[in-house]
Every structure is written in C-alpha cells, then in structure tokens.
Amino acid sequence: MSRHKRAPRLIIGAVVVTALVVAGYFAIVRPPPHTGYCALMPDTIGVFVGSPVTMRGVPVGTVESISQHGTAAKVDFIVVGDRPVYADAGATTLTNSLTFARQLAIVDTGTITEPWDNTVCLSKTVTPKSMSDTLNAFAQLSEQLLGPDPAQSDALARGLGAVDAATAGTGPVINEIVLKLGSAVANPDAGIARLTALLDAVSAISGKITSHWGDVKTMVTMMAPLLQQSAEEIIAPGIVIMRQLRSVLPILEDLADTFGGSILAGLNDTDRLLNLLRTGVGALVQLMSSVPVLVQTFQSVAATEPKPIATQPVSPTCAGPSQWGVCAGAGPAELLSVLLSGIGAR
Known part of the structure; x- marks a missing residue:
C-alpha cells in the first residue's frame, strides 16, 4: 500500500521538475522574442543598465546599455514581445517615488499606428531635473523674491501678512459664494430652462422678421427719400438758423442784462393785478x-x-341877460x- 501511495507523488514531482527545466531553458538559453531600440537622452540621471522600460506604466522591457553620443546619452533598450513603438513616440525618464532610481518611459499620442524604424534612435526626448537641481531652482526663486536688499528680506512675509489682513473675515462670504455656485452647477435645470425659453423667443422673433421681411424692406426703402427730404428741409435750415443765432444771442443777452430786472418786476406785479381784477x-x-x-x-x-x-325875467339887480338867459352876475x-x-x- 505504501508503494502505491508514493507513486503519484513521484509522478507529480517529476512533472514539476521537467516544467522548471523547460522554463529555464526558454528563459536562459532561448529568451523570448524582443525588438531593440535606442534613444538619445539629454541625460541619464537615475537610469542604469537593467532599469525597466515602460509603456503607459506597464513594464515592457529593460535598458541594455548606456553610452556617450556627442552631447547626448545614448540609451539602448529592448521591448519584449510584439509591442510596437509607434512613429510619433518619444522617451523620458520618471520615477514614482523620491528615490534616485528612474525608469525609461516610452510615450506616444496614440493617433499614429505606423511603427518606428528601430535603426534610428528616438530623438524626441526629455528628462526631468534632479532633486538637487529642483532645490537649487527653488533657492534661486526665493532669493529673487526676497530681493537684493538685506533690509527688505521680510518683504514677502509682509506682503503675505497684508494679504491675510485684507482677506480676514471674508471666509464665510467666500464659502457662501462657493456653495451657491455648487448649487447652481448641481441644479442647472432652471438656468437651462430660462436659456431655452430665451432661445425660443429669439427664434419666434426671427421667424416673424423672416415672414414679414418684405414689409420691413419696403419700409426701410421708403424711409430713404423721407430722410433725404428731412435733411434738406429741416436739418439744413436748422443749421442756418443756429449759425445766425450766434449773432443774435449776444444781443438777447444784453437786453436781458439791461431790462431783465424790469421785466421780472412787471411779471411779479401781474400777480397782484390779476388778484385785483378777480376781486x-x-x-x-x-x-x-x-x-x-x-x-x-x-x-x-x-x-x-x-x-x-x-x-326868466330880468332881475332888477341884473345888468343884462347873458347868451343863456341868465344874469351876467348870477x-x-x-x-x-x-x-x-x-x-x-x-
């Protein structure tokens, strides 16, 4: 019974060992098919032989060698399998962490399906700055913000303090504005309905204008001679009158200065005259x-x-009647x- 139980285990172990030997043969003696490419990089900081090559974040190969090529660095790499490098491809180096090691990333637009000629190196390449270069750039920026005058080294701090003082207490207002904008974006139906009604009204007006365009055109055409007649009979004489008023207005001004007081007094007296006539x-x-x-x-x-x-008879004392029959001494x-x-x- 023990021999019959050990036989399946021996068979399974033999199969596993055979599979491992075959896999090692294909991995070491006969590697999988791949295509070699090269790229001319501005620098190879953080890239070493054996660094991964990725496409859209997926590892597809490794860096085989790095050499100097004029002012650029030539990076030879392979892409395993049948993954093509397209004609608009470029290369860059990137990292997912703050460590020094980087990976070589092959990027493309995805709009061109023609393959890249692997006998020509990729020339559309860029590399990010190293951490030291980045920190040096920040240091230079800080020096420029502070200015050359040591006495004004706190200018940036004072400016930020002034901004803080100017915006103090405006947080609730800004929050309310943001909430209103959020509610308006979350419920755009009312605004869209009003915009739709406005567009419908404009469409209706346009339709009316289109249907009565003949009448509108006739009216506008008939207005031309009317405007011409108005210009000749009203505007032109009006211009002449205005020009002549330039010589009359000084005379009227002198009359107003001379007799204005009397005229106003007379107008004030008319009030009393009207009251007298009314009574x-x-x-x-x-x-x-x-x-x-x-x-x-x-x-x-x-x-x-x-x-x-x-x-009447003449009075004895009357010397004689006058022509009216009256005594002269009456x-x-x-x-x-x-x-x-x-x-x-x-």
Missing part, C-alpha cells in the same frame, strides 16, 4: 352791462329836436339850475 370783476360786469343803456340814451337825446330854453347855483333845466328839456 372787482362783479363791478366791472355791472359797468359793462350799463354801457348799452347809456349808449341808447345818448342816441335818443341826439335824435330829438332842441327846445328853446325858458328865460351865482353858481343859478347857473347850475339853468343847465339842469336844459338837460331835462332835452
């Missing part, structure tokens, strides 16, 4: 209503025959009675 309008109406009666009376008096005036009372008797006779 005496009743007597004026009665006076005007009696004018026709007086006119008729004078007309009737003028139409009657004159009658002789009765003369007093005013006697003269008035004669006049009134004559008027009564008429």
Whole structure:
C-alpha cells in the first residue's frame, strides 16, 4: 500500500521538475522574442543598465546599455514581445517615488499606428531635473523674491501678512459664494430652462422678421427719400438758423442784462393785478352791462329836436341877460339850475 501511495507523488514531482527545466531553458538559453531600440537622452540621471522600460506604466522591457553620443546619452533598450513603438513616440525618464532610481518611459499620442524604424534612435526626448537641481531652482526663486536688499528680506512675509489682513473675515462670504455656485452647477435645470425659453423667443422673433421681411424692406426703402427730404428741409435750415443765432444771442443777452430786472418786476406785479381784477370783476360786469343803456340814451337825446330854453325875467339887480338867459352876475347855483333845466328839456 505504501508503494502505491508514493507513486503519484513521484509522478507529480517529476512533472514539476521537467516544467522548471523547460522554463529555464526558454528563459536562459532561448529568451523570448524582443525588438531593440535606442534613444538619445539629454541625460541619464537615475537610469542604469537593467532599469525597466515602460509603456503607459506597464513594464515592457529593460535598458541594455548606456553610452556617450556627442552631447547626448545614448540609451539602448529592448521591448519584449510584439509591442510596437509607434512613429510619433518619444522617451523620458520618471520615477514614482523620491528615490534616485528612474525608469525609461516610452510615450506616444496614440493617433499614429505606423511603427518606428528601430535603426534610428528616438530623438524626441526629455528628462526631468534632479532633486538637487529642483532645490537649487527653488533657492534661486526665493532669493529673487526676497530681493537684493538685506533690509527688505521680510518683504514677502509682509506682503503675505497684508494679504491675510485684507482677506480676514471674508471666509464665510467666500464659502457662501462657493456653495451657491455648487448649487447652481448641481441644479442647472432652471438656468437651462430660462436659456431655452430665451432661445425660443429669439427664434419666434426671427421667424416673424423672416415672414414679414418684405414689409420691413419696403419700409426701410421708403424711409430713404423721407430722410433725404428731412435733411434738406429741416436739418439744413436748422443749421442756418443756429449759425445766425450766434449773432443774435449776444444781443438777447444784453437786453436781458439791461431790462431783465424790469421785466421780472412787471411779471411779479401781474400777480397782484390779476388778484385785483378777480376781486372787482362783479363791478366791472355791472359797468359793462350799463354801457348799452347809456349808449341808447345818448342816441335818443341826439335824435330829438332842441327846445328853446325858458328865460326868466330880468332881475332888477341884473345888468343884462347873458347868451343863456341868465344874469351876467348870477351865482353858481343859478347857473347850475339853468343847465339842469336844459338837460331835462332835452
């Protein structure tokens, strides 16, 4: 029984050993198919022989050798399998951490499917700055921000302090604005509905204009002679009048300076005159209503025959009658009675 139990184990072990031997043969003696390429890099900082070669972050090969080629560094690498390097490809070095080791990344636009000629090195290459170069650049930037004057070395700090003081207390306002913008972006239906209604209204107006374009064109065409006539009969004479007013306005100004006070005083007096006329309008109406009666009376008096005036006997004291039959020495009372008797006779 023990021999029958050990036989399957021996068979499984033999199969595993055979698979490992075959895999080692294909991996060492007969490596998988690959294609060799080269790239001319500005520098090879962080790239070594054996560094991985990636496409879109996936390892596809390794760096085989690094050599000097003029002012550039020539990097020979292989791509395992049938993965092609396209005609618009380029190369760069990158790292996923702060360590010094980098990987060679092959990048392309993905719009060209023609393969790259592997007998020509990739020339579209860039490399990032090293950490030391980056820190040196930051140091130079800091020196430029601080300025050459040592007394003004805190200018940047004072500027940041001024910005902080100017924006102090505005956090809630900015937060409210951001929240409103977020709500507007989250619920754009109302704005889109208003925009749609506006576009519909504009479309309706455009349709009306299109349907009545003939009438609009006729109206605009008919306005041309009207505008021409207005320019000739109104605008041109108006320009002449305005030019002539330049000589009249100084005269009017002198008249206003000379008689302006009297004219204004007269206008102020018209107010009192109107009040006086308003209060005496009743007597004026009665006076005007009696004018026709007086006119008729004078007309009737003028139409009657004159009658002789009765003369009175001469007083013994009268030296002689005058032409009115009154003593020459008569007093005013006697003269008035004669006049009134004559008027009564008429």
